[in-house]
Amino acid sequence: MRFLAFLLAFLLPLPALAQNQVALTSEIFVERTTTDAGGRQSVSLEAPGVVTPGDPLVFVLHYRNNAVSLAMDFVVTNPIPESVSYVNAESAGSVLSVDGGRTWGELSSLRVANADGTSRPAAAADVTHIRWRIAQAIPAGGQGELRFRGVVK
Amino acid sequence: MNRTLRLGAAASLLAVVAGTATPAFAAGTTAGSTITNNVTVNFQVGGVSQNSVSASNSFTVDRKVNLVVAEDGSTTTQVSPGQTAAVTSFMVTNSSNAPIDVALAATNRSGGTAEHGGTDNFDVSGIALYQDTNNNGAYNAGVDTLITYLDQVAADASIRVFVVANVPLGRSTGDVAGVRLAGTASEATAAGSLGATITETAGANTAGVDTVFADTNVGGNTARDGIHFDEDDYTILAANLTATKTSRIISDPLNGTTNPKMIPGAVVEYCITVSNAAGSASAANVAFSDTLPGATTYDSSFGVKVNGTVTSGTCNADGAIAGSHASGVVSGTIPSLAAGDNRTMLFRVTIN
Numbered sequence: 001m002r003f004l005a006f007l008l009a010f011l012l013p014l015p016a017l018a019q020n021q022v023a024l025t026s027e028i029f030v031e032r033t034t035t036d037a038g039g040r041q042s043v044s045l046e047a048p049g050v051v052t053p054g055d056p057l058v059f060v061l062h063y064r065n066n067a068v069s070l071a072m073d074f075v076v077t078n079p080i081p082e083s084v085s086y087v088n089a090e091s092a093g094s095v096l097s098v099d100g101g102r103t104w105g106e107l108s109s110l111r112v113a114n115a116d117g118t119s120r121p122a123a124a125a126d127v128t129h130i131r132w133r134i135a136q137a138i139p140a141g142g143q144g145e146l147r148f149r150g151v152v153k
Numbered sequence: 154m155n156r157t158l159r160l161g162a163a164a165s166l167l168a169v170v171a172g173t174a175t176p177a178f179a180a181g182t183t184a185g186s187t188i189t190n191n192v193t194v195n196f197q198v199g200g201v202s203q204n205s206v207s208a209s210n211s212f213t214v215d216r217k218v219n220l221v222v223a224e225d226g227s228t229t230t231q232v233s234p235g236q237t238a239a240v241t242s243f244m245v246t247n248s249s250n251a252p253i254d255v256a257l258a259a260t261n262r263s264g265g266t267a268e269h270g271g272t273d274n275f276d277v278s279g280i281a282l283y284q285d286t287n288n289n290g291a292y293n294a295g296v297d298t299l300i301t302y303l304d305q306v307a308a309d310a311s312i313r314v315f316v317v318a319n320v321p322l323g324r325s326t327g328d329v330a331g332v333r334l335a336g337t338a339s340e341a342t343a344a345g346s347l348g349a350t351i352t353e354t355a356g357a358n359t360a361g362v363d364t365v366f367a368d369t370n371v372g373g374n375t376a377r378d379g380i381h382f383d384e385d386d387y388t389i390l391a392a393n394l395t396a397t398k399t400s401r402i403i404s405d406p407l408n409g410t411t412n413p414k415m416i417p418g419a420v421v422e423y424c425i426t427v428s429n430a431a432g433s434a435s436a437a438n439v440a441f442s443d444t445l446p447g448a449t450t451y452d453s454s455f456g457v458k459v460n461g462t463v464t465s466g467t468c469n470a471d472g473a474i475a476g477s478h479a480s481g482v483v484s485g486t487i488p489s490l491a492a493g494d495n496r497t498m499l500f501r502v503t504i505n
Contacts, residue, residue, distance in 0.1 A: 024208040026192045049358025051188075052217030052365050053181025053250050061192050061208075071196045071203075078192040083182040083214065138196075152188065152214060153181050 022071055023064040026078075031056040031149075057084060057150045064143035074134040076146055077101070083153050086127035090147035097129040098122040104131060180308040184216035184251040185362045213360075218351055219248040219367040220255060220381045222336045225290075225313055229269040229329070229388040233434060235322040239277065240292040241385040242285070243314050243334045247306040248367075254339040254348045255303040257282055259316045262331025267386040271329035277318035277387060280332065285313035292317060302339070302347040320387060326433055328389040335382035338366075351379055392436035392490070396427045398443070399468065403501065415504060420452060422501045424461075424468035431493035441476070441498045442484040451478045452501035459485035461497035468497050476500070 029045035036042065045058055061078065065071045079101070080086045086096075095104040098112055110122035132146050182188070189211035196203055225242040232239040247253050261276040283297040292315040303312050316332050340348030354363035370376035372383055404410045405419035413419055425443055429436050441459075445451055457476025462469045476485025476498055485498045 022194050022196055022203075022206045024192060024194050024206045026190045026208045026210045028188075028190055028210060028212060048212035050215050050354070050363045050365055051212055052184075052215050052367065054217075059190055063194055067198060069198050071198055072200075073195075073197040073202075075195045076192060077195070078190065081188045081190050083186060083188045084190075 021066045022074075023062075023066050024076075025062045027060040027062070029058045029060065031058055051152060053152050055152045056087070057152060058090070059148050059150065061146040062143065063138075063146075065138045065140055068140050070137040070139055071142075072137040074138055075131060076134070077129060077131045078148070079129050080127055080150060084150040085125045085153050086130065087124055087149040087151055089130060090149060091132065091145070093134075094130050094132050094146075094148070096122075096127045097131070098126040099128065101129045104129075180219075180248050180250045181217070182214045182250055183308065184214055184249075186214050187211050188214060213362060214250065215354075215358075215363040215365060216251045217249055217365050217367045218251070218253065218338045218353075218379055219369075220253065220336050220338045220379065221246040221248055221368070222334055222381045222383045224268065224383050224385045229267075229271070229386050231390045231434075232320045232387045234320060234324045234389060234391050236320040238292075238294065238317050239320050239387055241316045241332060241387065242290075242292070243316065243383060243385065244311050245303055245306070245314055245334075245336050246311040247308055249338070250308055252305055252307050252341040253351065254341045255306055256337040256339050256347055256350070257300065257302055257314065258335050258337075260333050260335070262333060262384060262386070265331075267329045267331035268384040269329075269386050269388070271327065271386065271388060273329050273331040273386070275321060275324055275328055275330050277320055277330045277332065280316060280318045282334075283315040283317055285315060288313065303336075304347070305341050305344050316385070318387075320389070324389040324391065326389055326391045326393060329386050331384050331386040333382050333384045335380060338368075338379040353377075353379070390434040392492075393430035393433040394427055394436060394439065394490070395430070396425060396441075399424045399426070417504050419504045420501055421449070421504065422455075422499060425498045426463055426468065426495050427487065427490060427497075428495035429490045429492050433492045435492060436490040437488065439487040439490050439496075440484065441486070442482055443498075443500075445481045445483065445502055448505045449502035450505055451481070451483065452503055453478065455499075455501040457483055457485050458497075458499040460487050461499055463495050463497060468499060470499070472497060472499055 028048050030048050032046050033041055033043050096107050097104050098110045111119040112122045112126050113119050130148050189209055191209040193205050193207045195205045223244050225244045230241045259280045262273045264273050267273045282300050284300045286298045338351045342348035353366050366377040366379045368381045400421050400423045402413045403420040403422050405413040405416050456474040458472035459475040461472025483500045487496045
């Protein structure tokens with residue numbers, strides 16, 4: 001939320017832009033699992049300080065309707081960064097693409113073409129884009145958060 | 154880490170990144186590369202599509218230093234006593250996401266149970282390290298390069314290193330010498346020279362590329378110290394030879410070959426049998442020599458028959474005339490004697 005606050009602070013001097021505007025931020029966290037002396041594991045989300053291949057990432061997308069009117073047909077699209085392998089979506093209602101955003105669907109419905117012309121079921125690592133289509137209109141001041149997970153390749 | 158924020162960008166931002174293949178690289182994203190996440194919102198207000206809104210943020214991938222030294226193969230190296238240039242091989246793999254130099258050190262194990270189960274009870278000498286320059290999996294003297302470190306090992310690259318050493322004489326079958334090859338992750342600062350030992354970034358994350366050790370504790374290693382080793386061993390397989398000498402009387406001048414007696418003029422045949430115990434190394438060029446007993450004369454008409462066989466403990470009248478006699482000494486050579494086999498040398502003398 002502090003980055004949302006930062007974003008709002010950034011927007012305030014620009015009221016003209018803020019008109020009919022949706023605020024959006026992307027945050028990336030690294031999921032750290034620590035084991036205490038008693039062997040209990042705890043998981044925390046940390047800012048991406050020291051990040052090396054194999055580290056699990058949580059992408060957090062905040063949106064807020066800063067406009068005075070309803071925002072409808074609200075679609076959030078996030079290409080998976082090249083050096084990140086998609087793992088899963090934490091927020092419900094997502095659709096995925098494994099072909100650079102041309103076709104979308106549930107992972108189980110997607111296929112990946114093999115070099116020899118055949119195709120195979122898509123795996124999470126094949127995902128190139130994730131998208132949420134928010135069915136309900138977002139009222140003025142309405143906001144939400146979407147999350148998905150990946151791992152540094 | 155850095156963080157950027159973009160707003161009110163054009164809708165064209167939507168069309169990005171097509172067909173990101175998943176590289177099957179263990180080392181992963183190169184240290185120092187930036188991972189940027191872009192997100193875009195499209196929406197309508199009052200039934201009219203608005204300009205899309207985008208945001209992005211990014212961070213830098215740090216350096217994960219992971220060095221793996223592993224024995225190449227899974228068996229001991231069988232050696233003979235006195236063998237020179239006995240070879241064991243290791244694979245040194247840079248599983249880091251950046252190139253590194255690797256300082257190498259090979260040492261003898263000091264007692265205890267060696268890699269393949271035997272008890273370490275001797276040391277090899279003259280240990281030298283060679284890089285498998287022609288990458289054929291076998292040590293080629295004069296081709297593979299003598300090294301003390303590996304220079305500029307790329308991320309995910311594996312290099313085979315041969316430990317070449319000499320085996321002392323006088324060891325018996327089953328004796329074991331363990332050797333350890335240890336690699337230390339070093340900076341790949343410049344080609345042609347070993348860089349400084351890599352250290353982990355102490356304290357908090359920095360804006361630049363930090364270094365994290367990721368080597369494991371497999372096989373007695375210390376995890377995350379930038380050093381990794383593995384062991385292999387040499388096991389002695391020696392020939393185990395025993396010789397026996399038998400004699401039988403062939404004839405005497407009075408009885409001929411019928412119940413001959415040991416009287417002057419009698420002919421006596423000697424059979425020297427050399428046996429190589431089962432489970433031993435095959436022996437080559439087994440040389441015999443035997444000094445004739447006093448008061449006997451070498452029978453040059455019979456000669457010296459070498460490489461004959463034995464049946465149920467009795468020497469057969471076979472073998473080829475290949476030995477020699479000089480100055481009262483009979484000698485011959487058996488070209489090869491397999492484990493569990495025995496061969497003979499036959500010669501005859503006349504009692505004076």
